[in-house]
Amino acid sequence: MxxxxxxxxxxxxxxxxxxxxxxxRSDRITDIKEEVKKRFKAHLCNLSNKRIAVGVGSRGIANIDIITKAVIECLKEAGAIPFIVPAMGSHGGGDEAGQKKILDSYGINETTMGTSIDASMDTELIGMYGLDLPVYVAKSALLADGIVIIPRVKPHTGFRGKIESGVCKMLCIGLGKQKGAESIHSKGFEKFPELIPEVGRLIARKTKLLFAVAIVENAYDETYKIEVINKDEILNLKKEAALLEESRKLMGxxxxxxxxxxxxxxxxxxxxxxxxxxxxxxxxxxxxxxxxxxxxxxxxxxxxxxxxxxxxxxxxxxxxxxxxxxxxxxxxxxxxxxxxxxxxxxxxxxxxxxxxxxxxxxxxxxxxxxxxxxxxxxxxxxxxxxxxxxxxxxxxxxxxxxxxxxxxxxxxxxxxxxxxxxxxxxx
Structure with missing residues (x-):
């Protein structure tokens, strides 16, 4: 051509x-590791010898390697056995090798994180939303004793709603792998203001989700806030909605x-x-x-x-x-x-x-x-x-x-x- x-x-x-x-506005967290540990203190109960799936996505989140490593270390200190699950829907070509490659490009691999990565694309049907929307979750996460996800909360690029990109979206699209992402997207962005929060809540209820380590960035692509949101708070949506509005005001x-x-x-x-x-x-x-x-x-x-x-x-x-x-x-x-x-x-x-x-x-x-x-x-x-x-x-x-x-x-x-x-x- x-x-x-x-x-x-x-x-x-x-x-x-x-x-x-x-x-x-340039406010930011200067000690990322210490901030993660401080936010984790109230959430590290009854985790001894439990396998915990840590969901990490494909976005270029500032300090994602530092945040992920701090989460892994906190879980280990609580006696848990953490492992990483790519929570990125169909990204990386929709296959295991591609998703591992994306994480590795962010400095997240088994060597740097000191733990294993299960990038299997296998999913399991955990229920239906309404009469015709199957909801899938990665088998690797479902087989764990608990699930933790690390999302960034920000305005979505294709729709507007009370909940957009963040905790619920990572649950229903990220942890859904290619099959889950395809299922949600089949309804079109017109339905996302309803589907993202409601399917996210369905997954939170039906899985062993523990909490989300939610991140908000400033306009300089720096970590502005880290908030640990527990399962009950994820279900009532209020914390995520507040973080979304904060992110909207800060973005470049x-x-x-x-x-x-x-x-x-x-x-x-x-x-x-x-x-x-x-x-x-x-x-x-x-x-x-x-x-x-x-x-x-x-x-x-x-x-x-x-x-x-x-x-x-x-x-x-x-x-x-x-x-x-x-x-x-x-x-x-x-x-x-x-x-x-x-x-x-x-x-x-x-x-x-x-x-x-x-x-x-x-x-x-x-x-x-x-x-x-x-x-x-x-x-x-x-x-x-x-x-x-x-x-x-x-x-x-x-x-x-x-x-x-x-x-x-x-x-x-x-x-x-x-x-x-x-x-x-x-x-």
């Missing part, structure tokens, strides 16, 4: 760019409401289930939620190593690069979309030869804007939003916002063989 050769067309002018800092965003082109340097399953978080970009693939900044075109330049080729979410963009396209593991991506029942995230946009061409194509196809006057917002990814790049035509808009700080003078972005010559680490 060939990409468009821009040398055959009239030169496309890009505006000058400058670096910008977005300022968010783009403070520029309207522009022409959004450039995203990288997407990945470690960043969001959609590769990029629509709560930040407004690039939702369901009709169940809306909002976010307004723009005409979106460019995605690359995919993270941690995503292992699963480019789920790439379909919401208009242009991608050849580099990204060549990294796609279509089976992993298709398994994800097949399970979720939504095909939009795996559709392939226009493929440009390189990053420079991708941005120029986006600019050229924004109608009604003079050359060199395009308003462009360029982010690394939707988890790292403190430092961003904007084009000079947005500058006046920025100066009136106290949460935005200009860091540099405007200048041309230099490209080498079609790739930008700057490092996000040095912004």
């Amino acid at each position: 060939n990409s468009l050769n821009l040398s055959k067309f009239e030169e496309i002018q890009l505006p000058k760019f400058l670096k910008l800092r977005q300022n968010f 965003k783009i403070f520029i409401p309207k522009f022409d082109v959004l450039v995203i340097d990288e997407i990945g399953k470690n960043i969001s289930g959609n590769g990029q978080d629509p709560n930040v970009t407004g690039l939702y693939f369901t009709g169940c939620v809306s909002g976010g900044p307004q723009f005409k075109k979106c460019v995605i330049l690359d995919i993270t190593k941690e995503s292992h080729g699963n480019a789920n979410g790439v379909g919401v963009s208009d242009i991608i690069t050849r580099r990204l396209f060549d990294k796609i593991d279509f089976i992993a991506m298709y398994t994800n979309c097949f399970t979720s029942t939504y095909m939009e995230p795996c559709k392939i946009p226009m493929v440009a030869s390189n990053s420079e061409d991708a941005i120029k194509i986006a600019v050229k196809t924004c109608n009604g804007v003079m050359g060199g006057q395009h308003k462009i917002v360029w982010i690394k990814n939707t988890m790292e939003l403190e430092n961003i790049i904007i084009s000079e035509p947005i500058l006046e808009q920025v100066k009136s916002n106290p949460k935005l700080e200009v860091l540099t003078e405007a200048e041309d972005v230099k490209f080498y063989k079609g790739e930008p010559k700057f490092s996000w680490d040095k912004i």
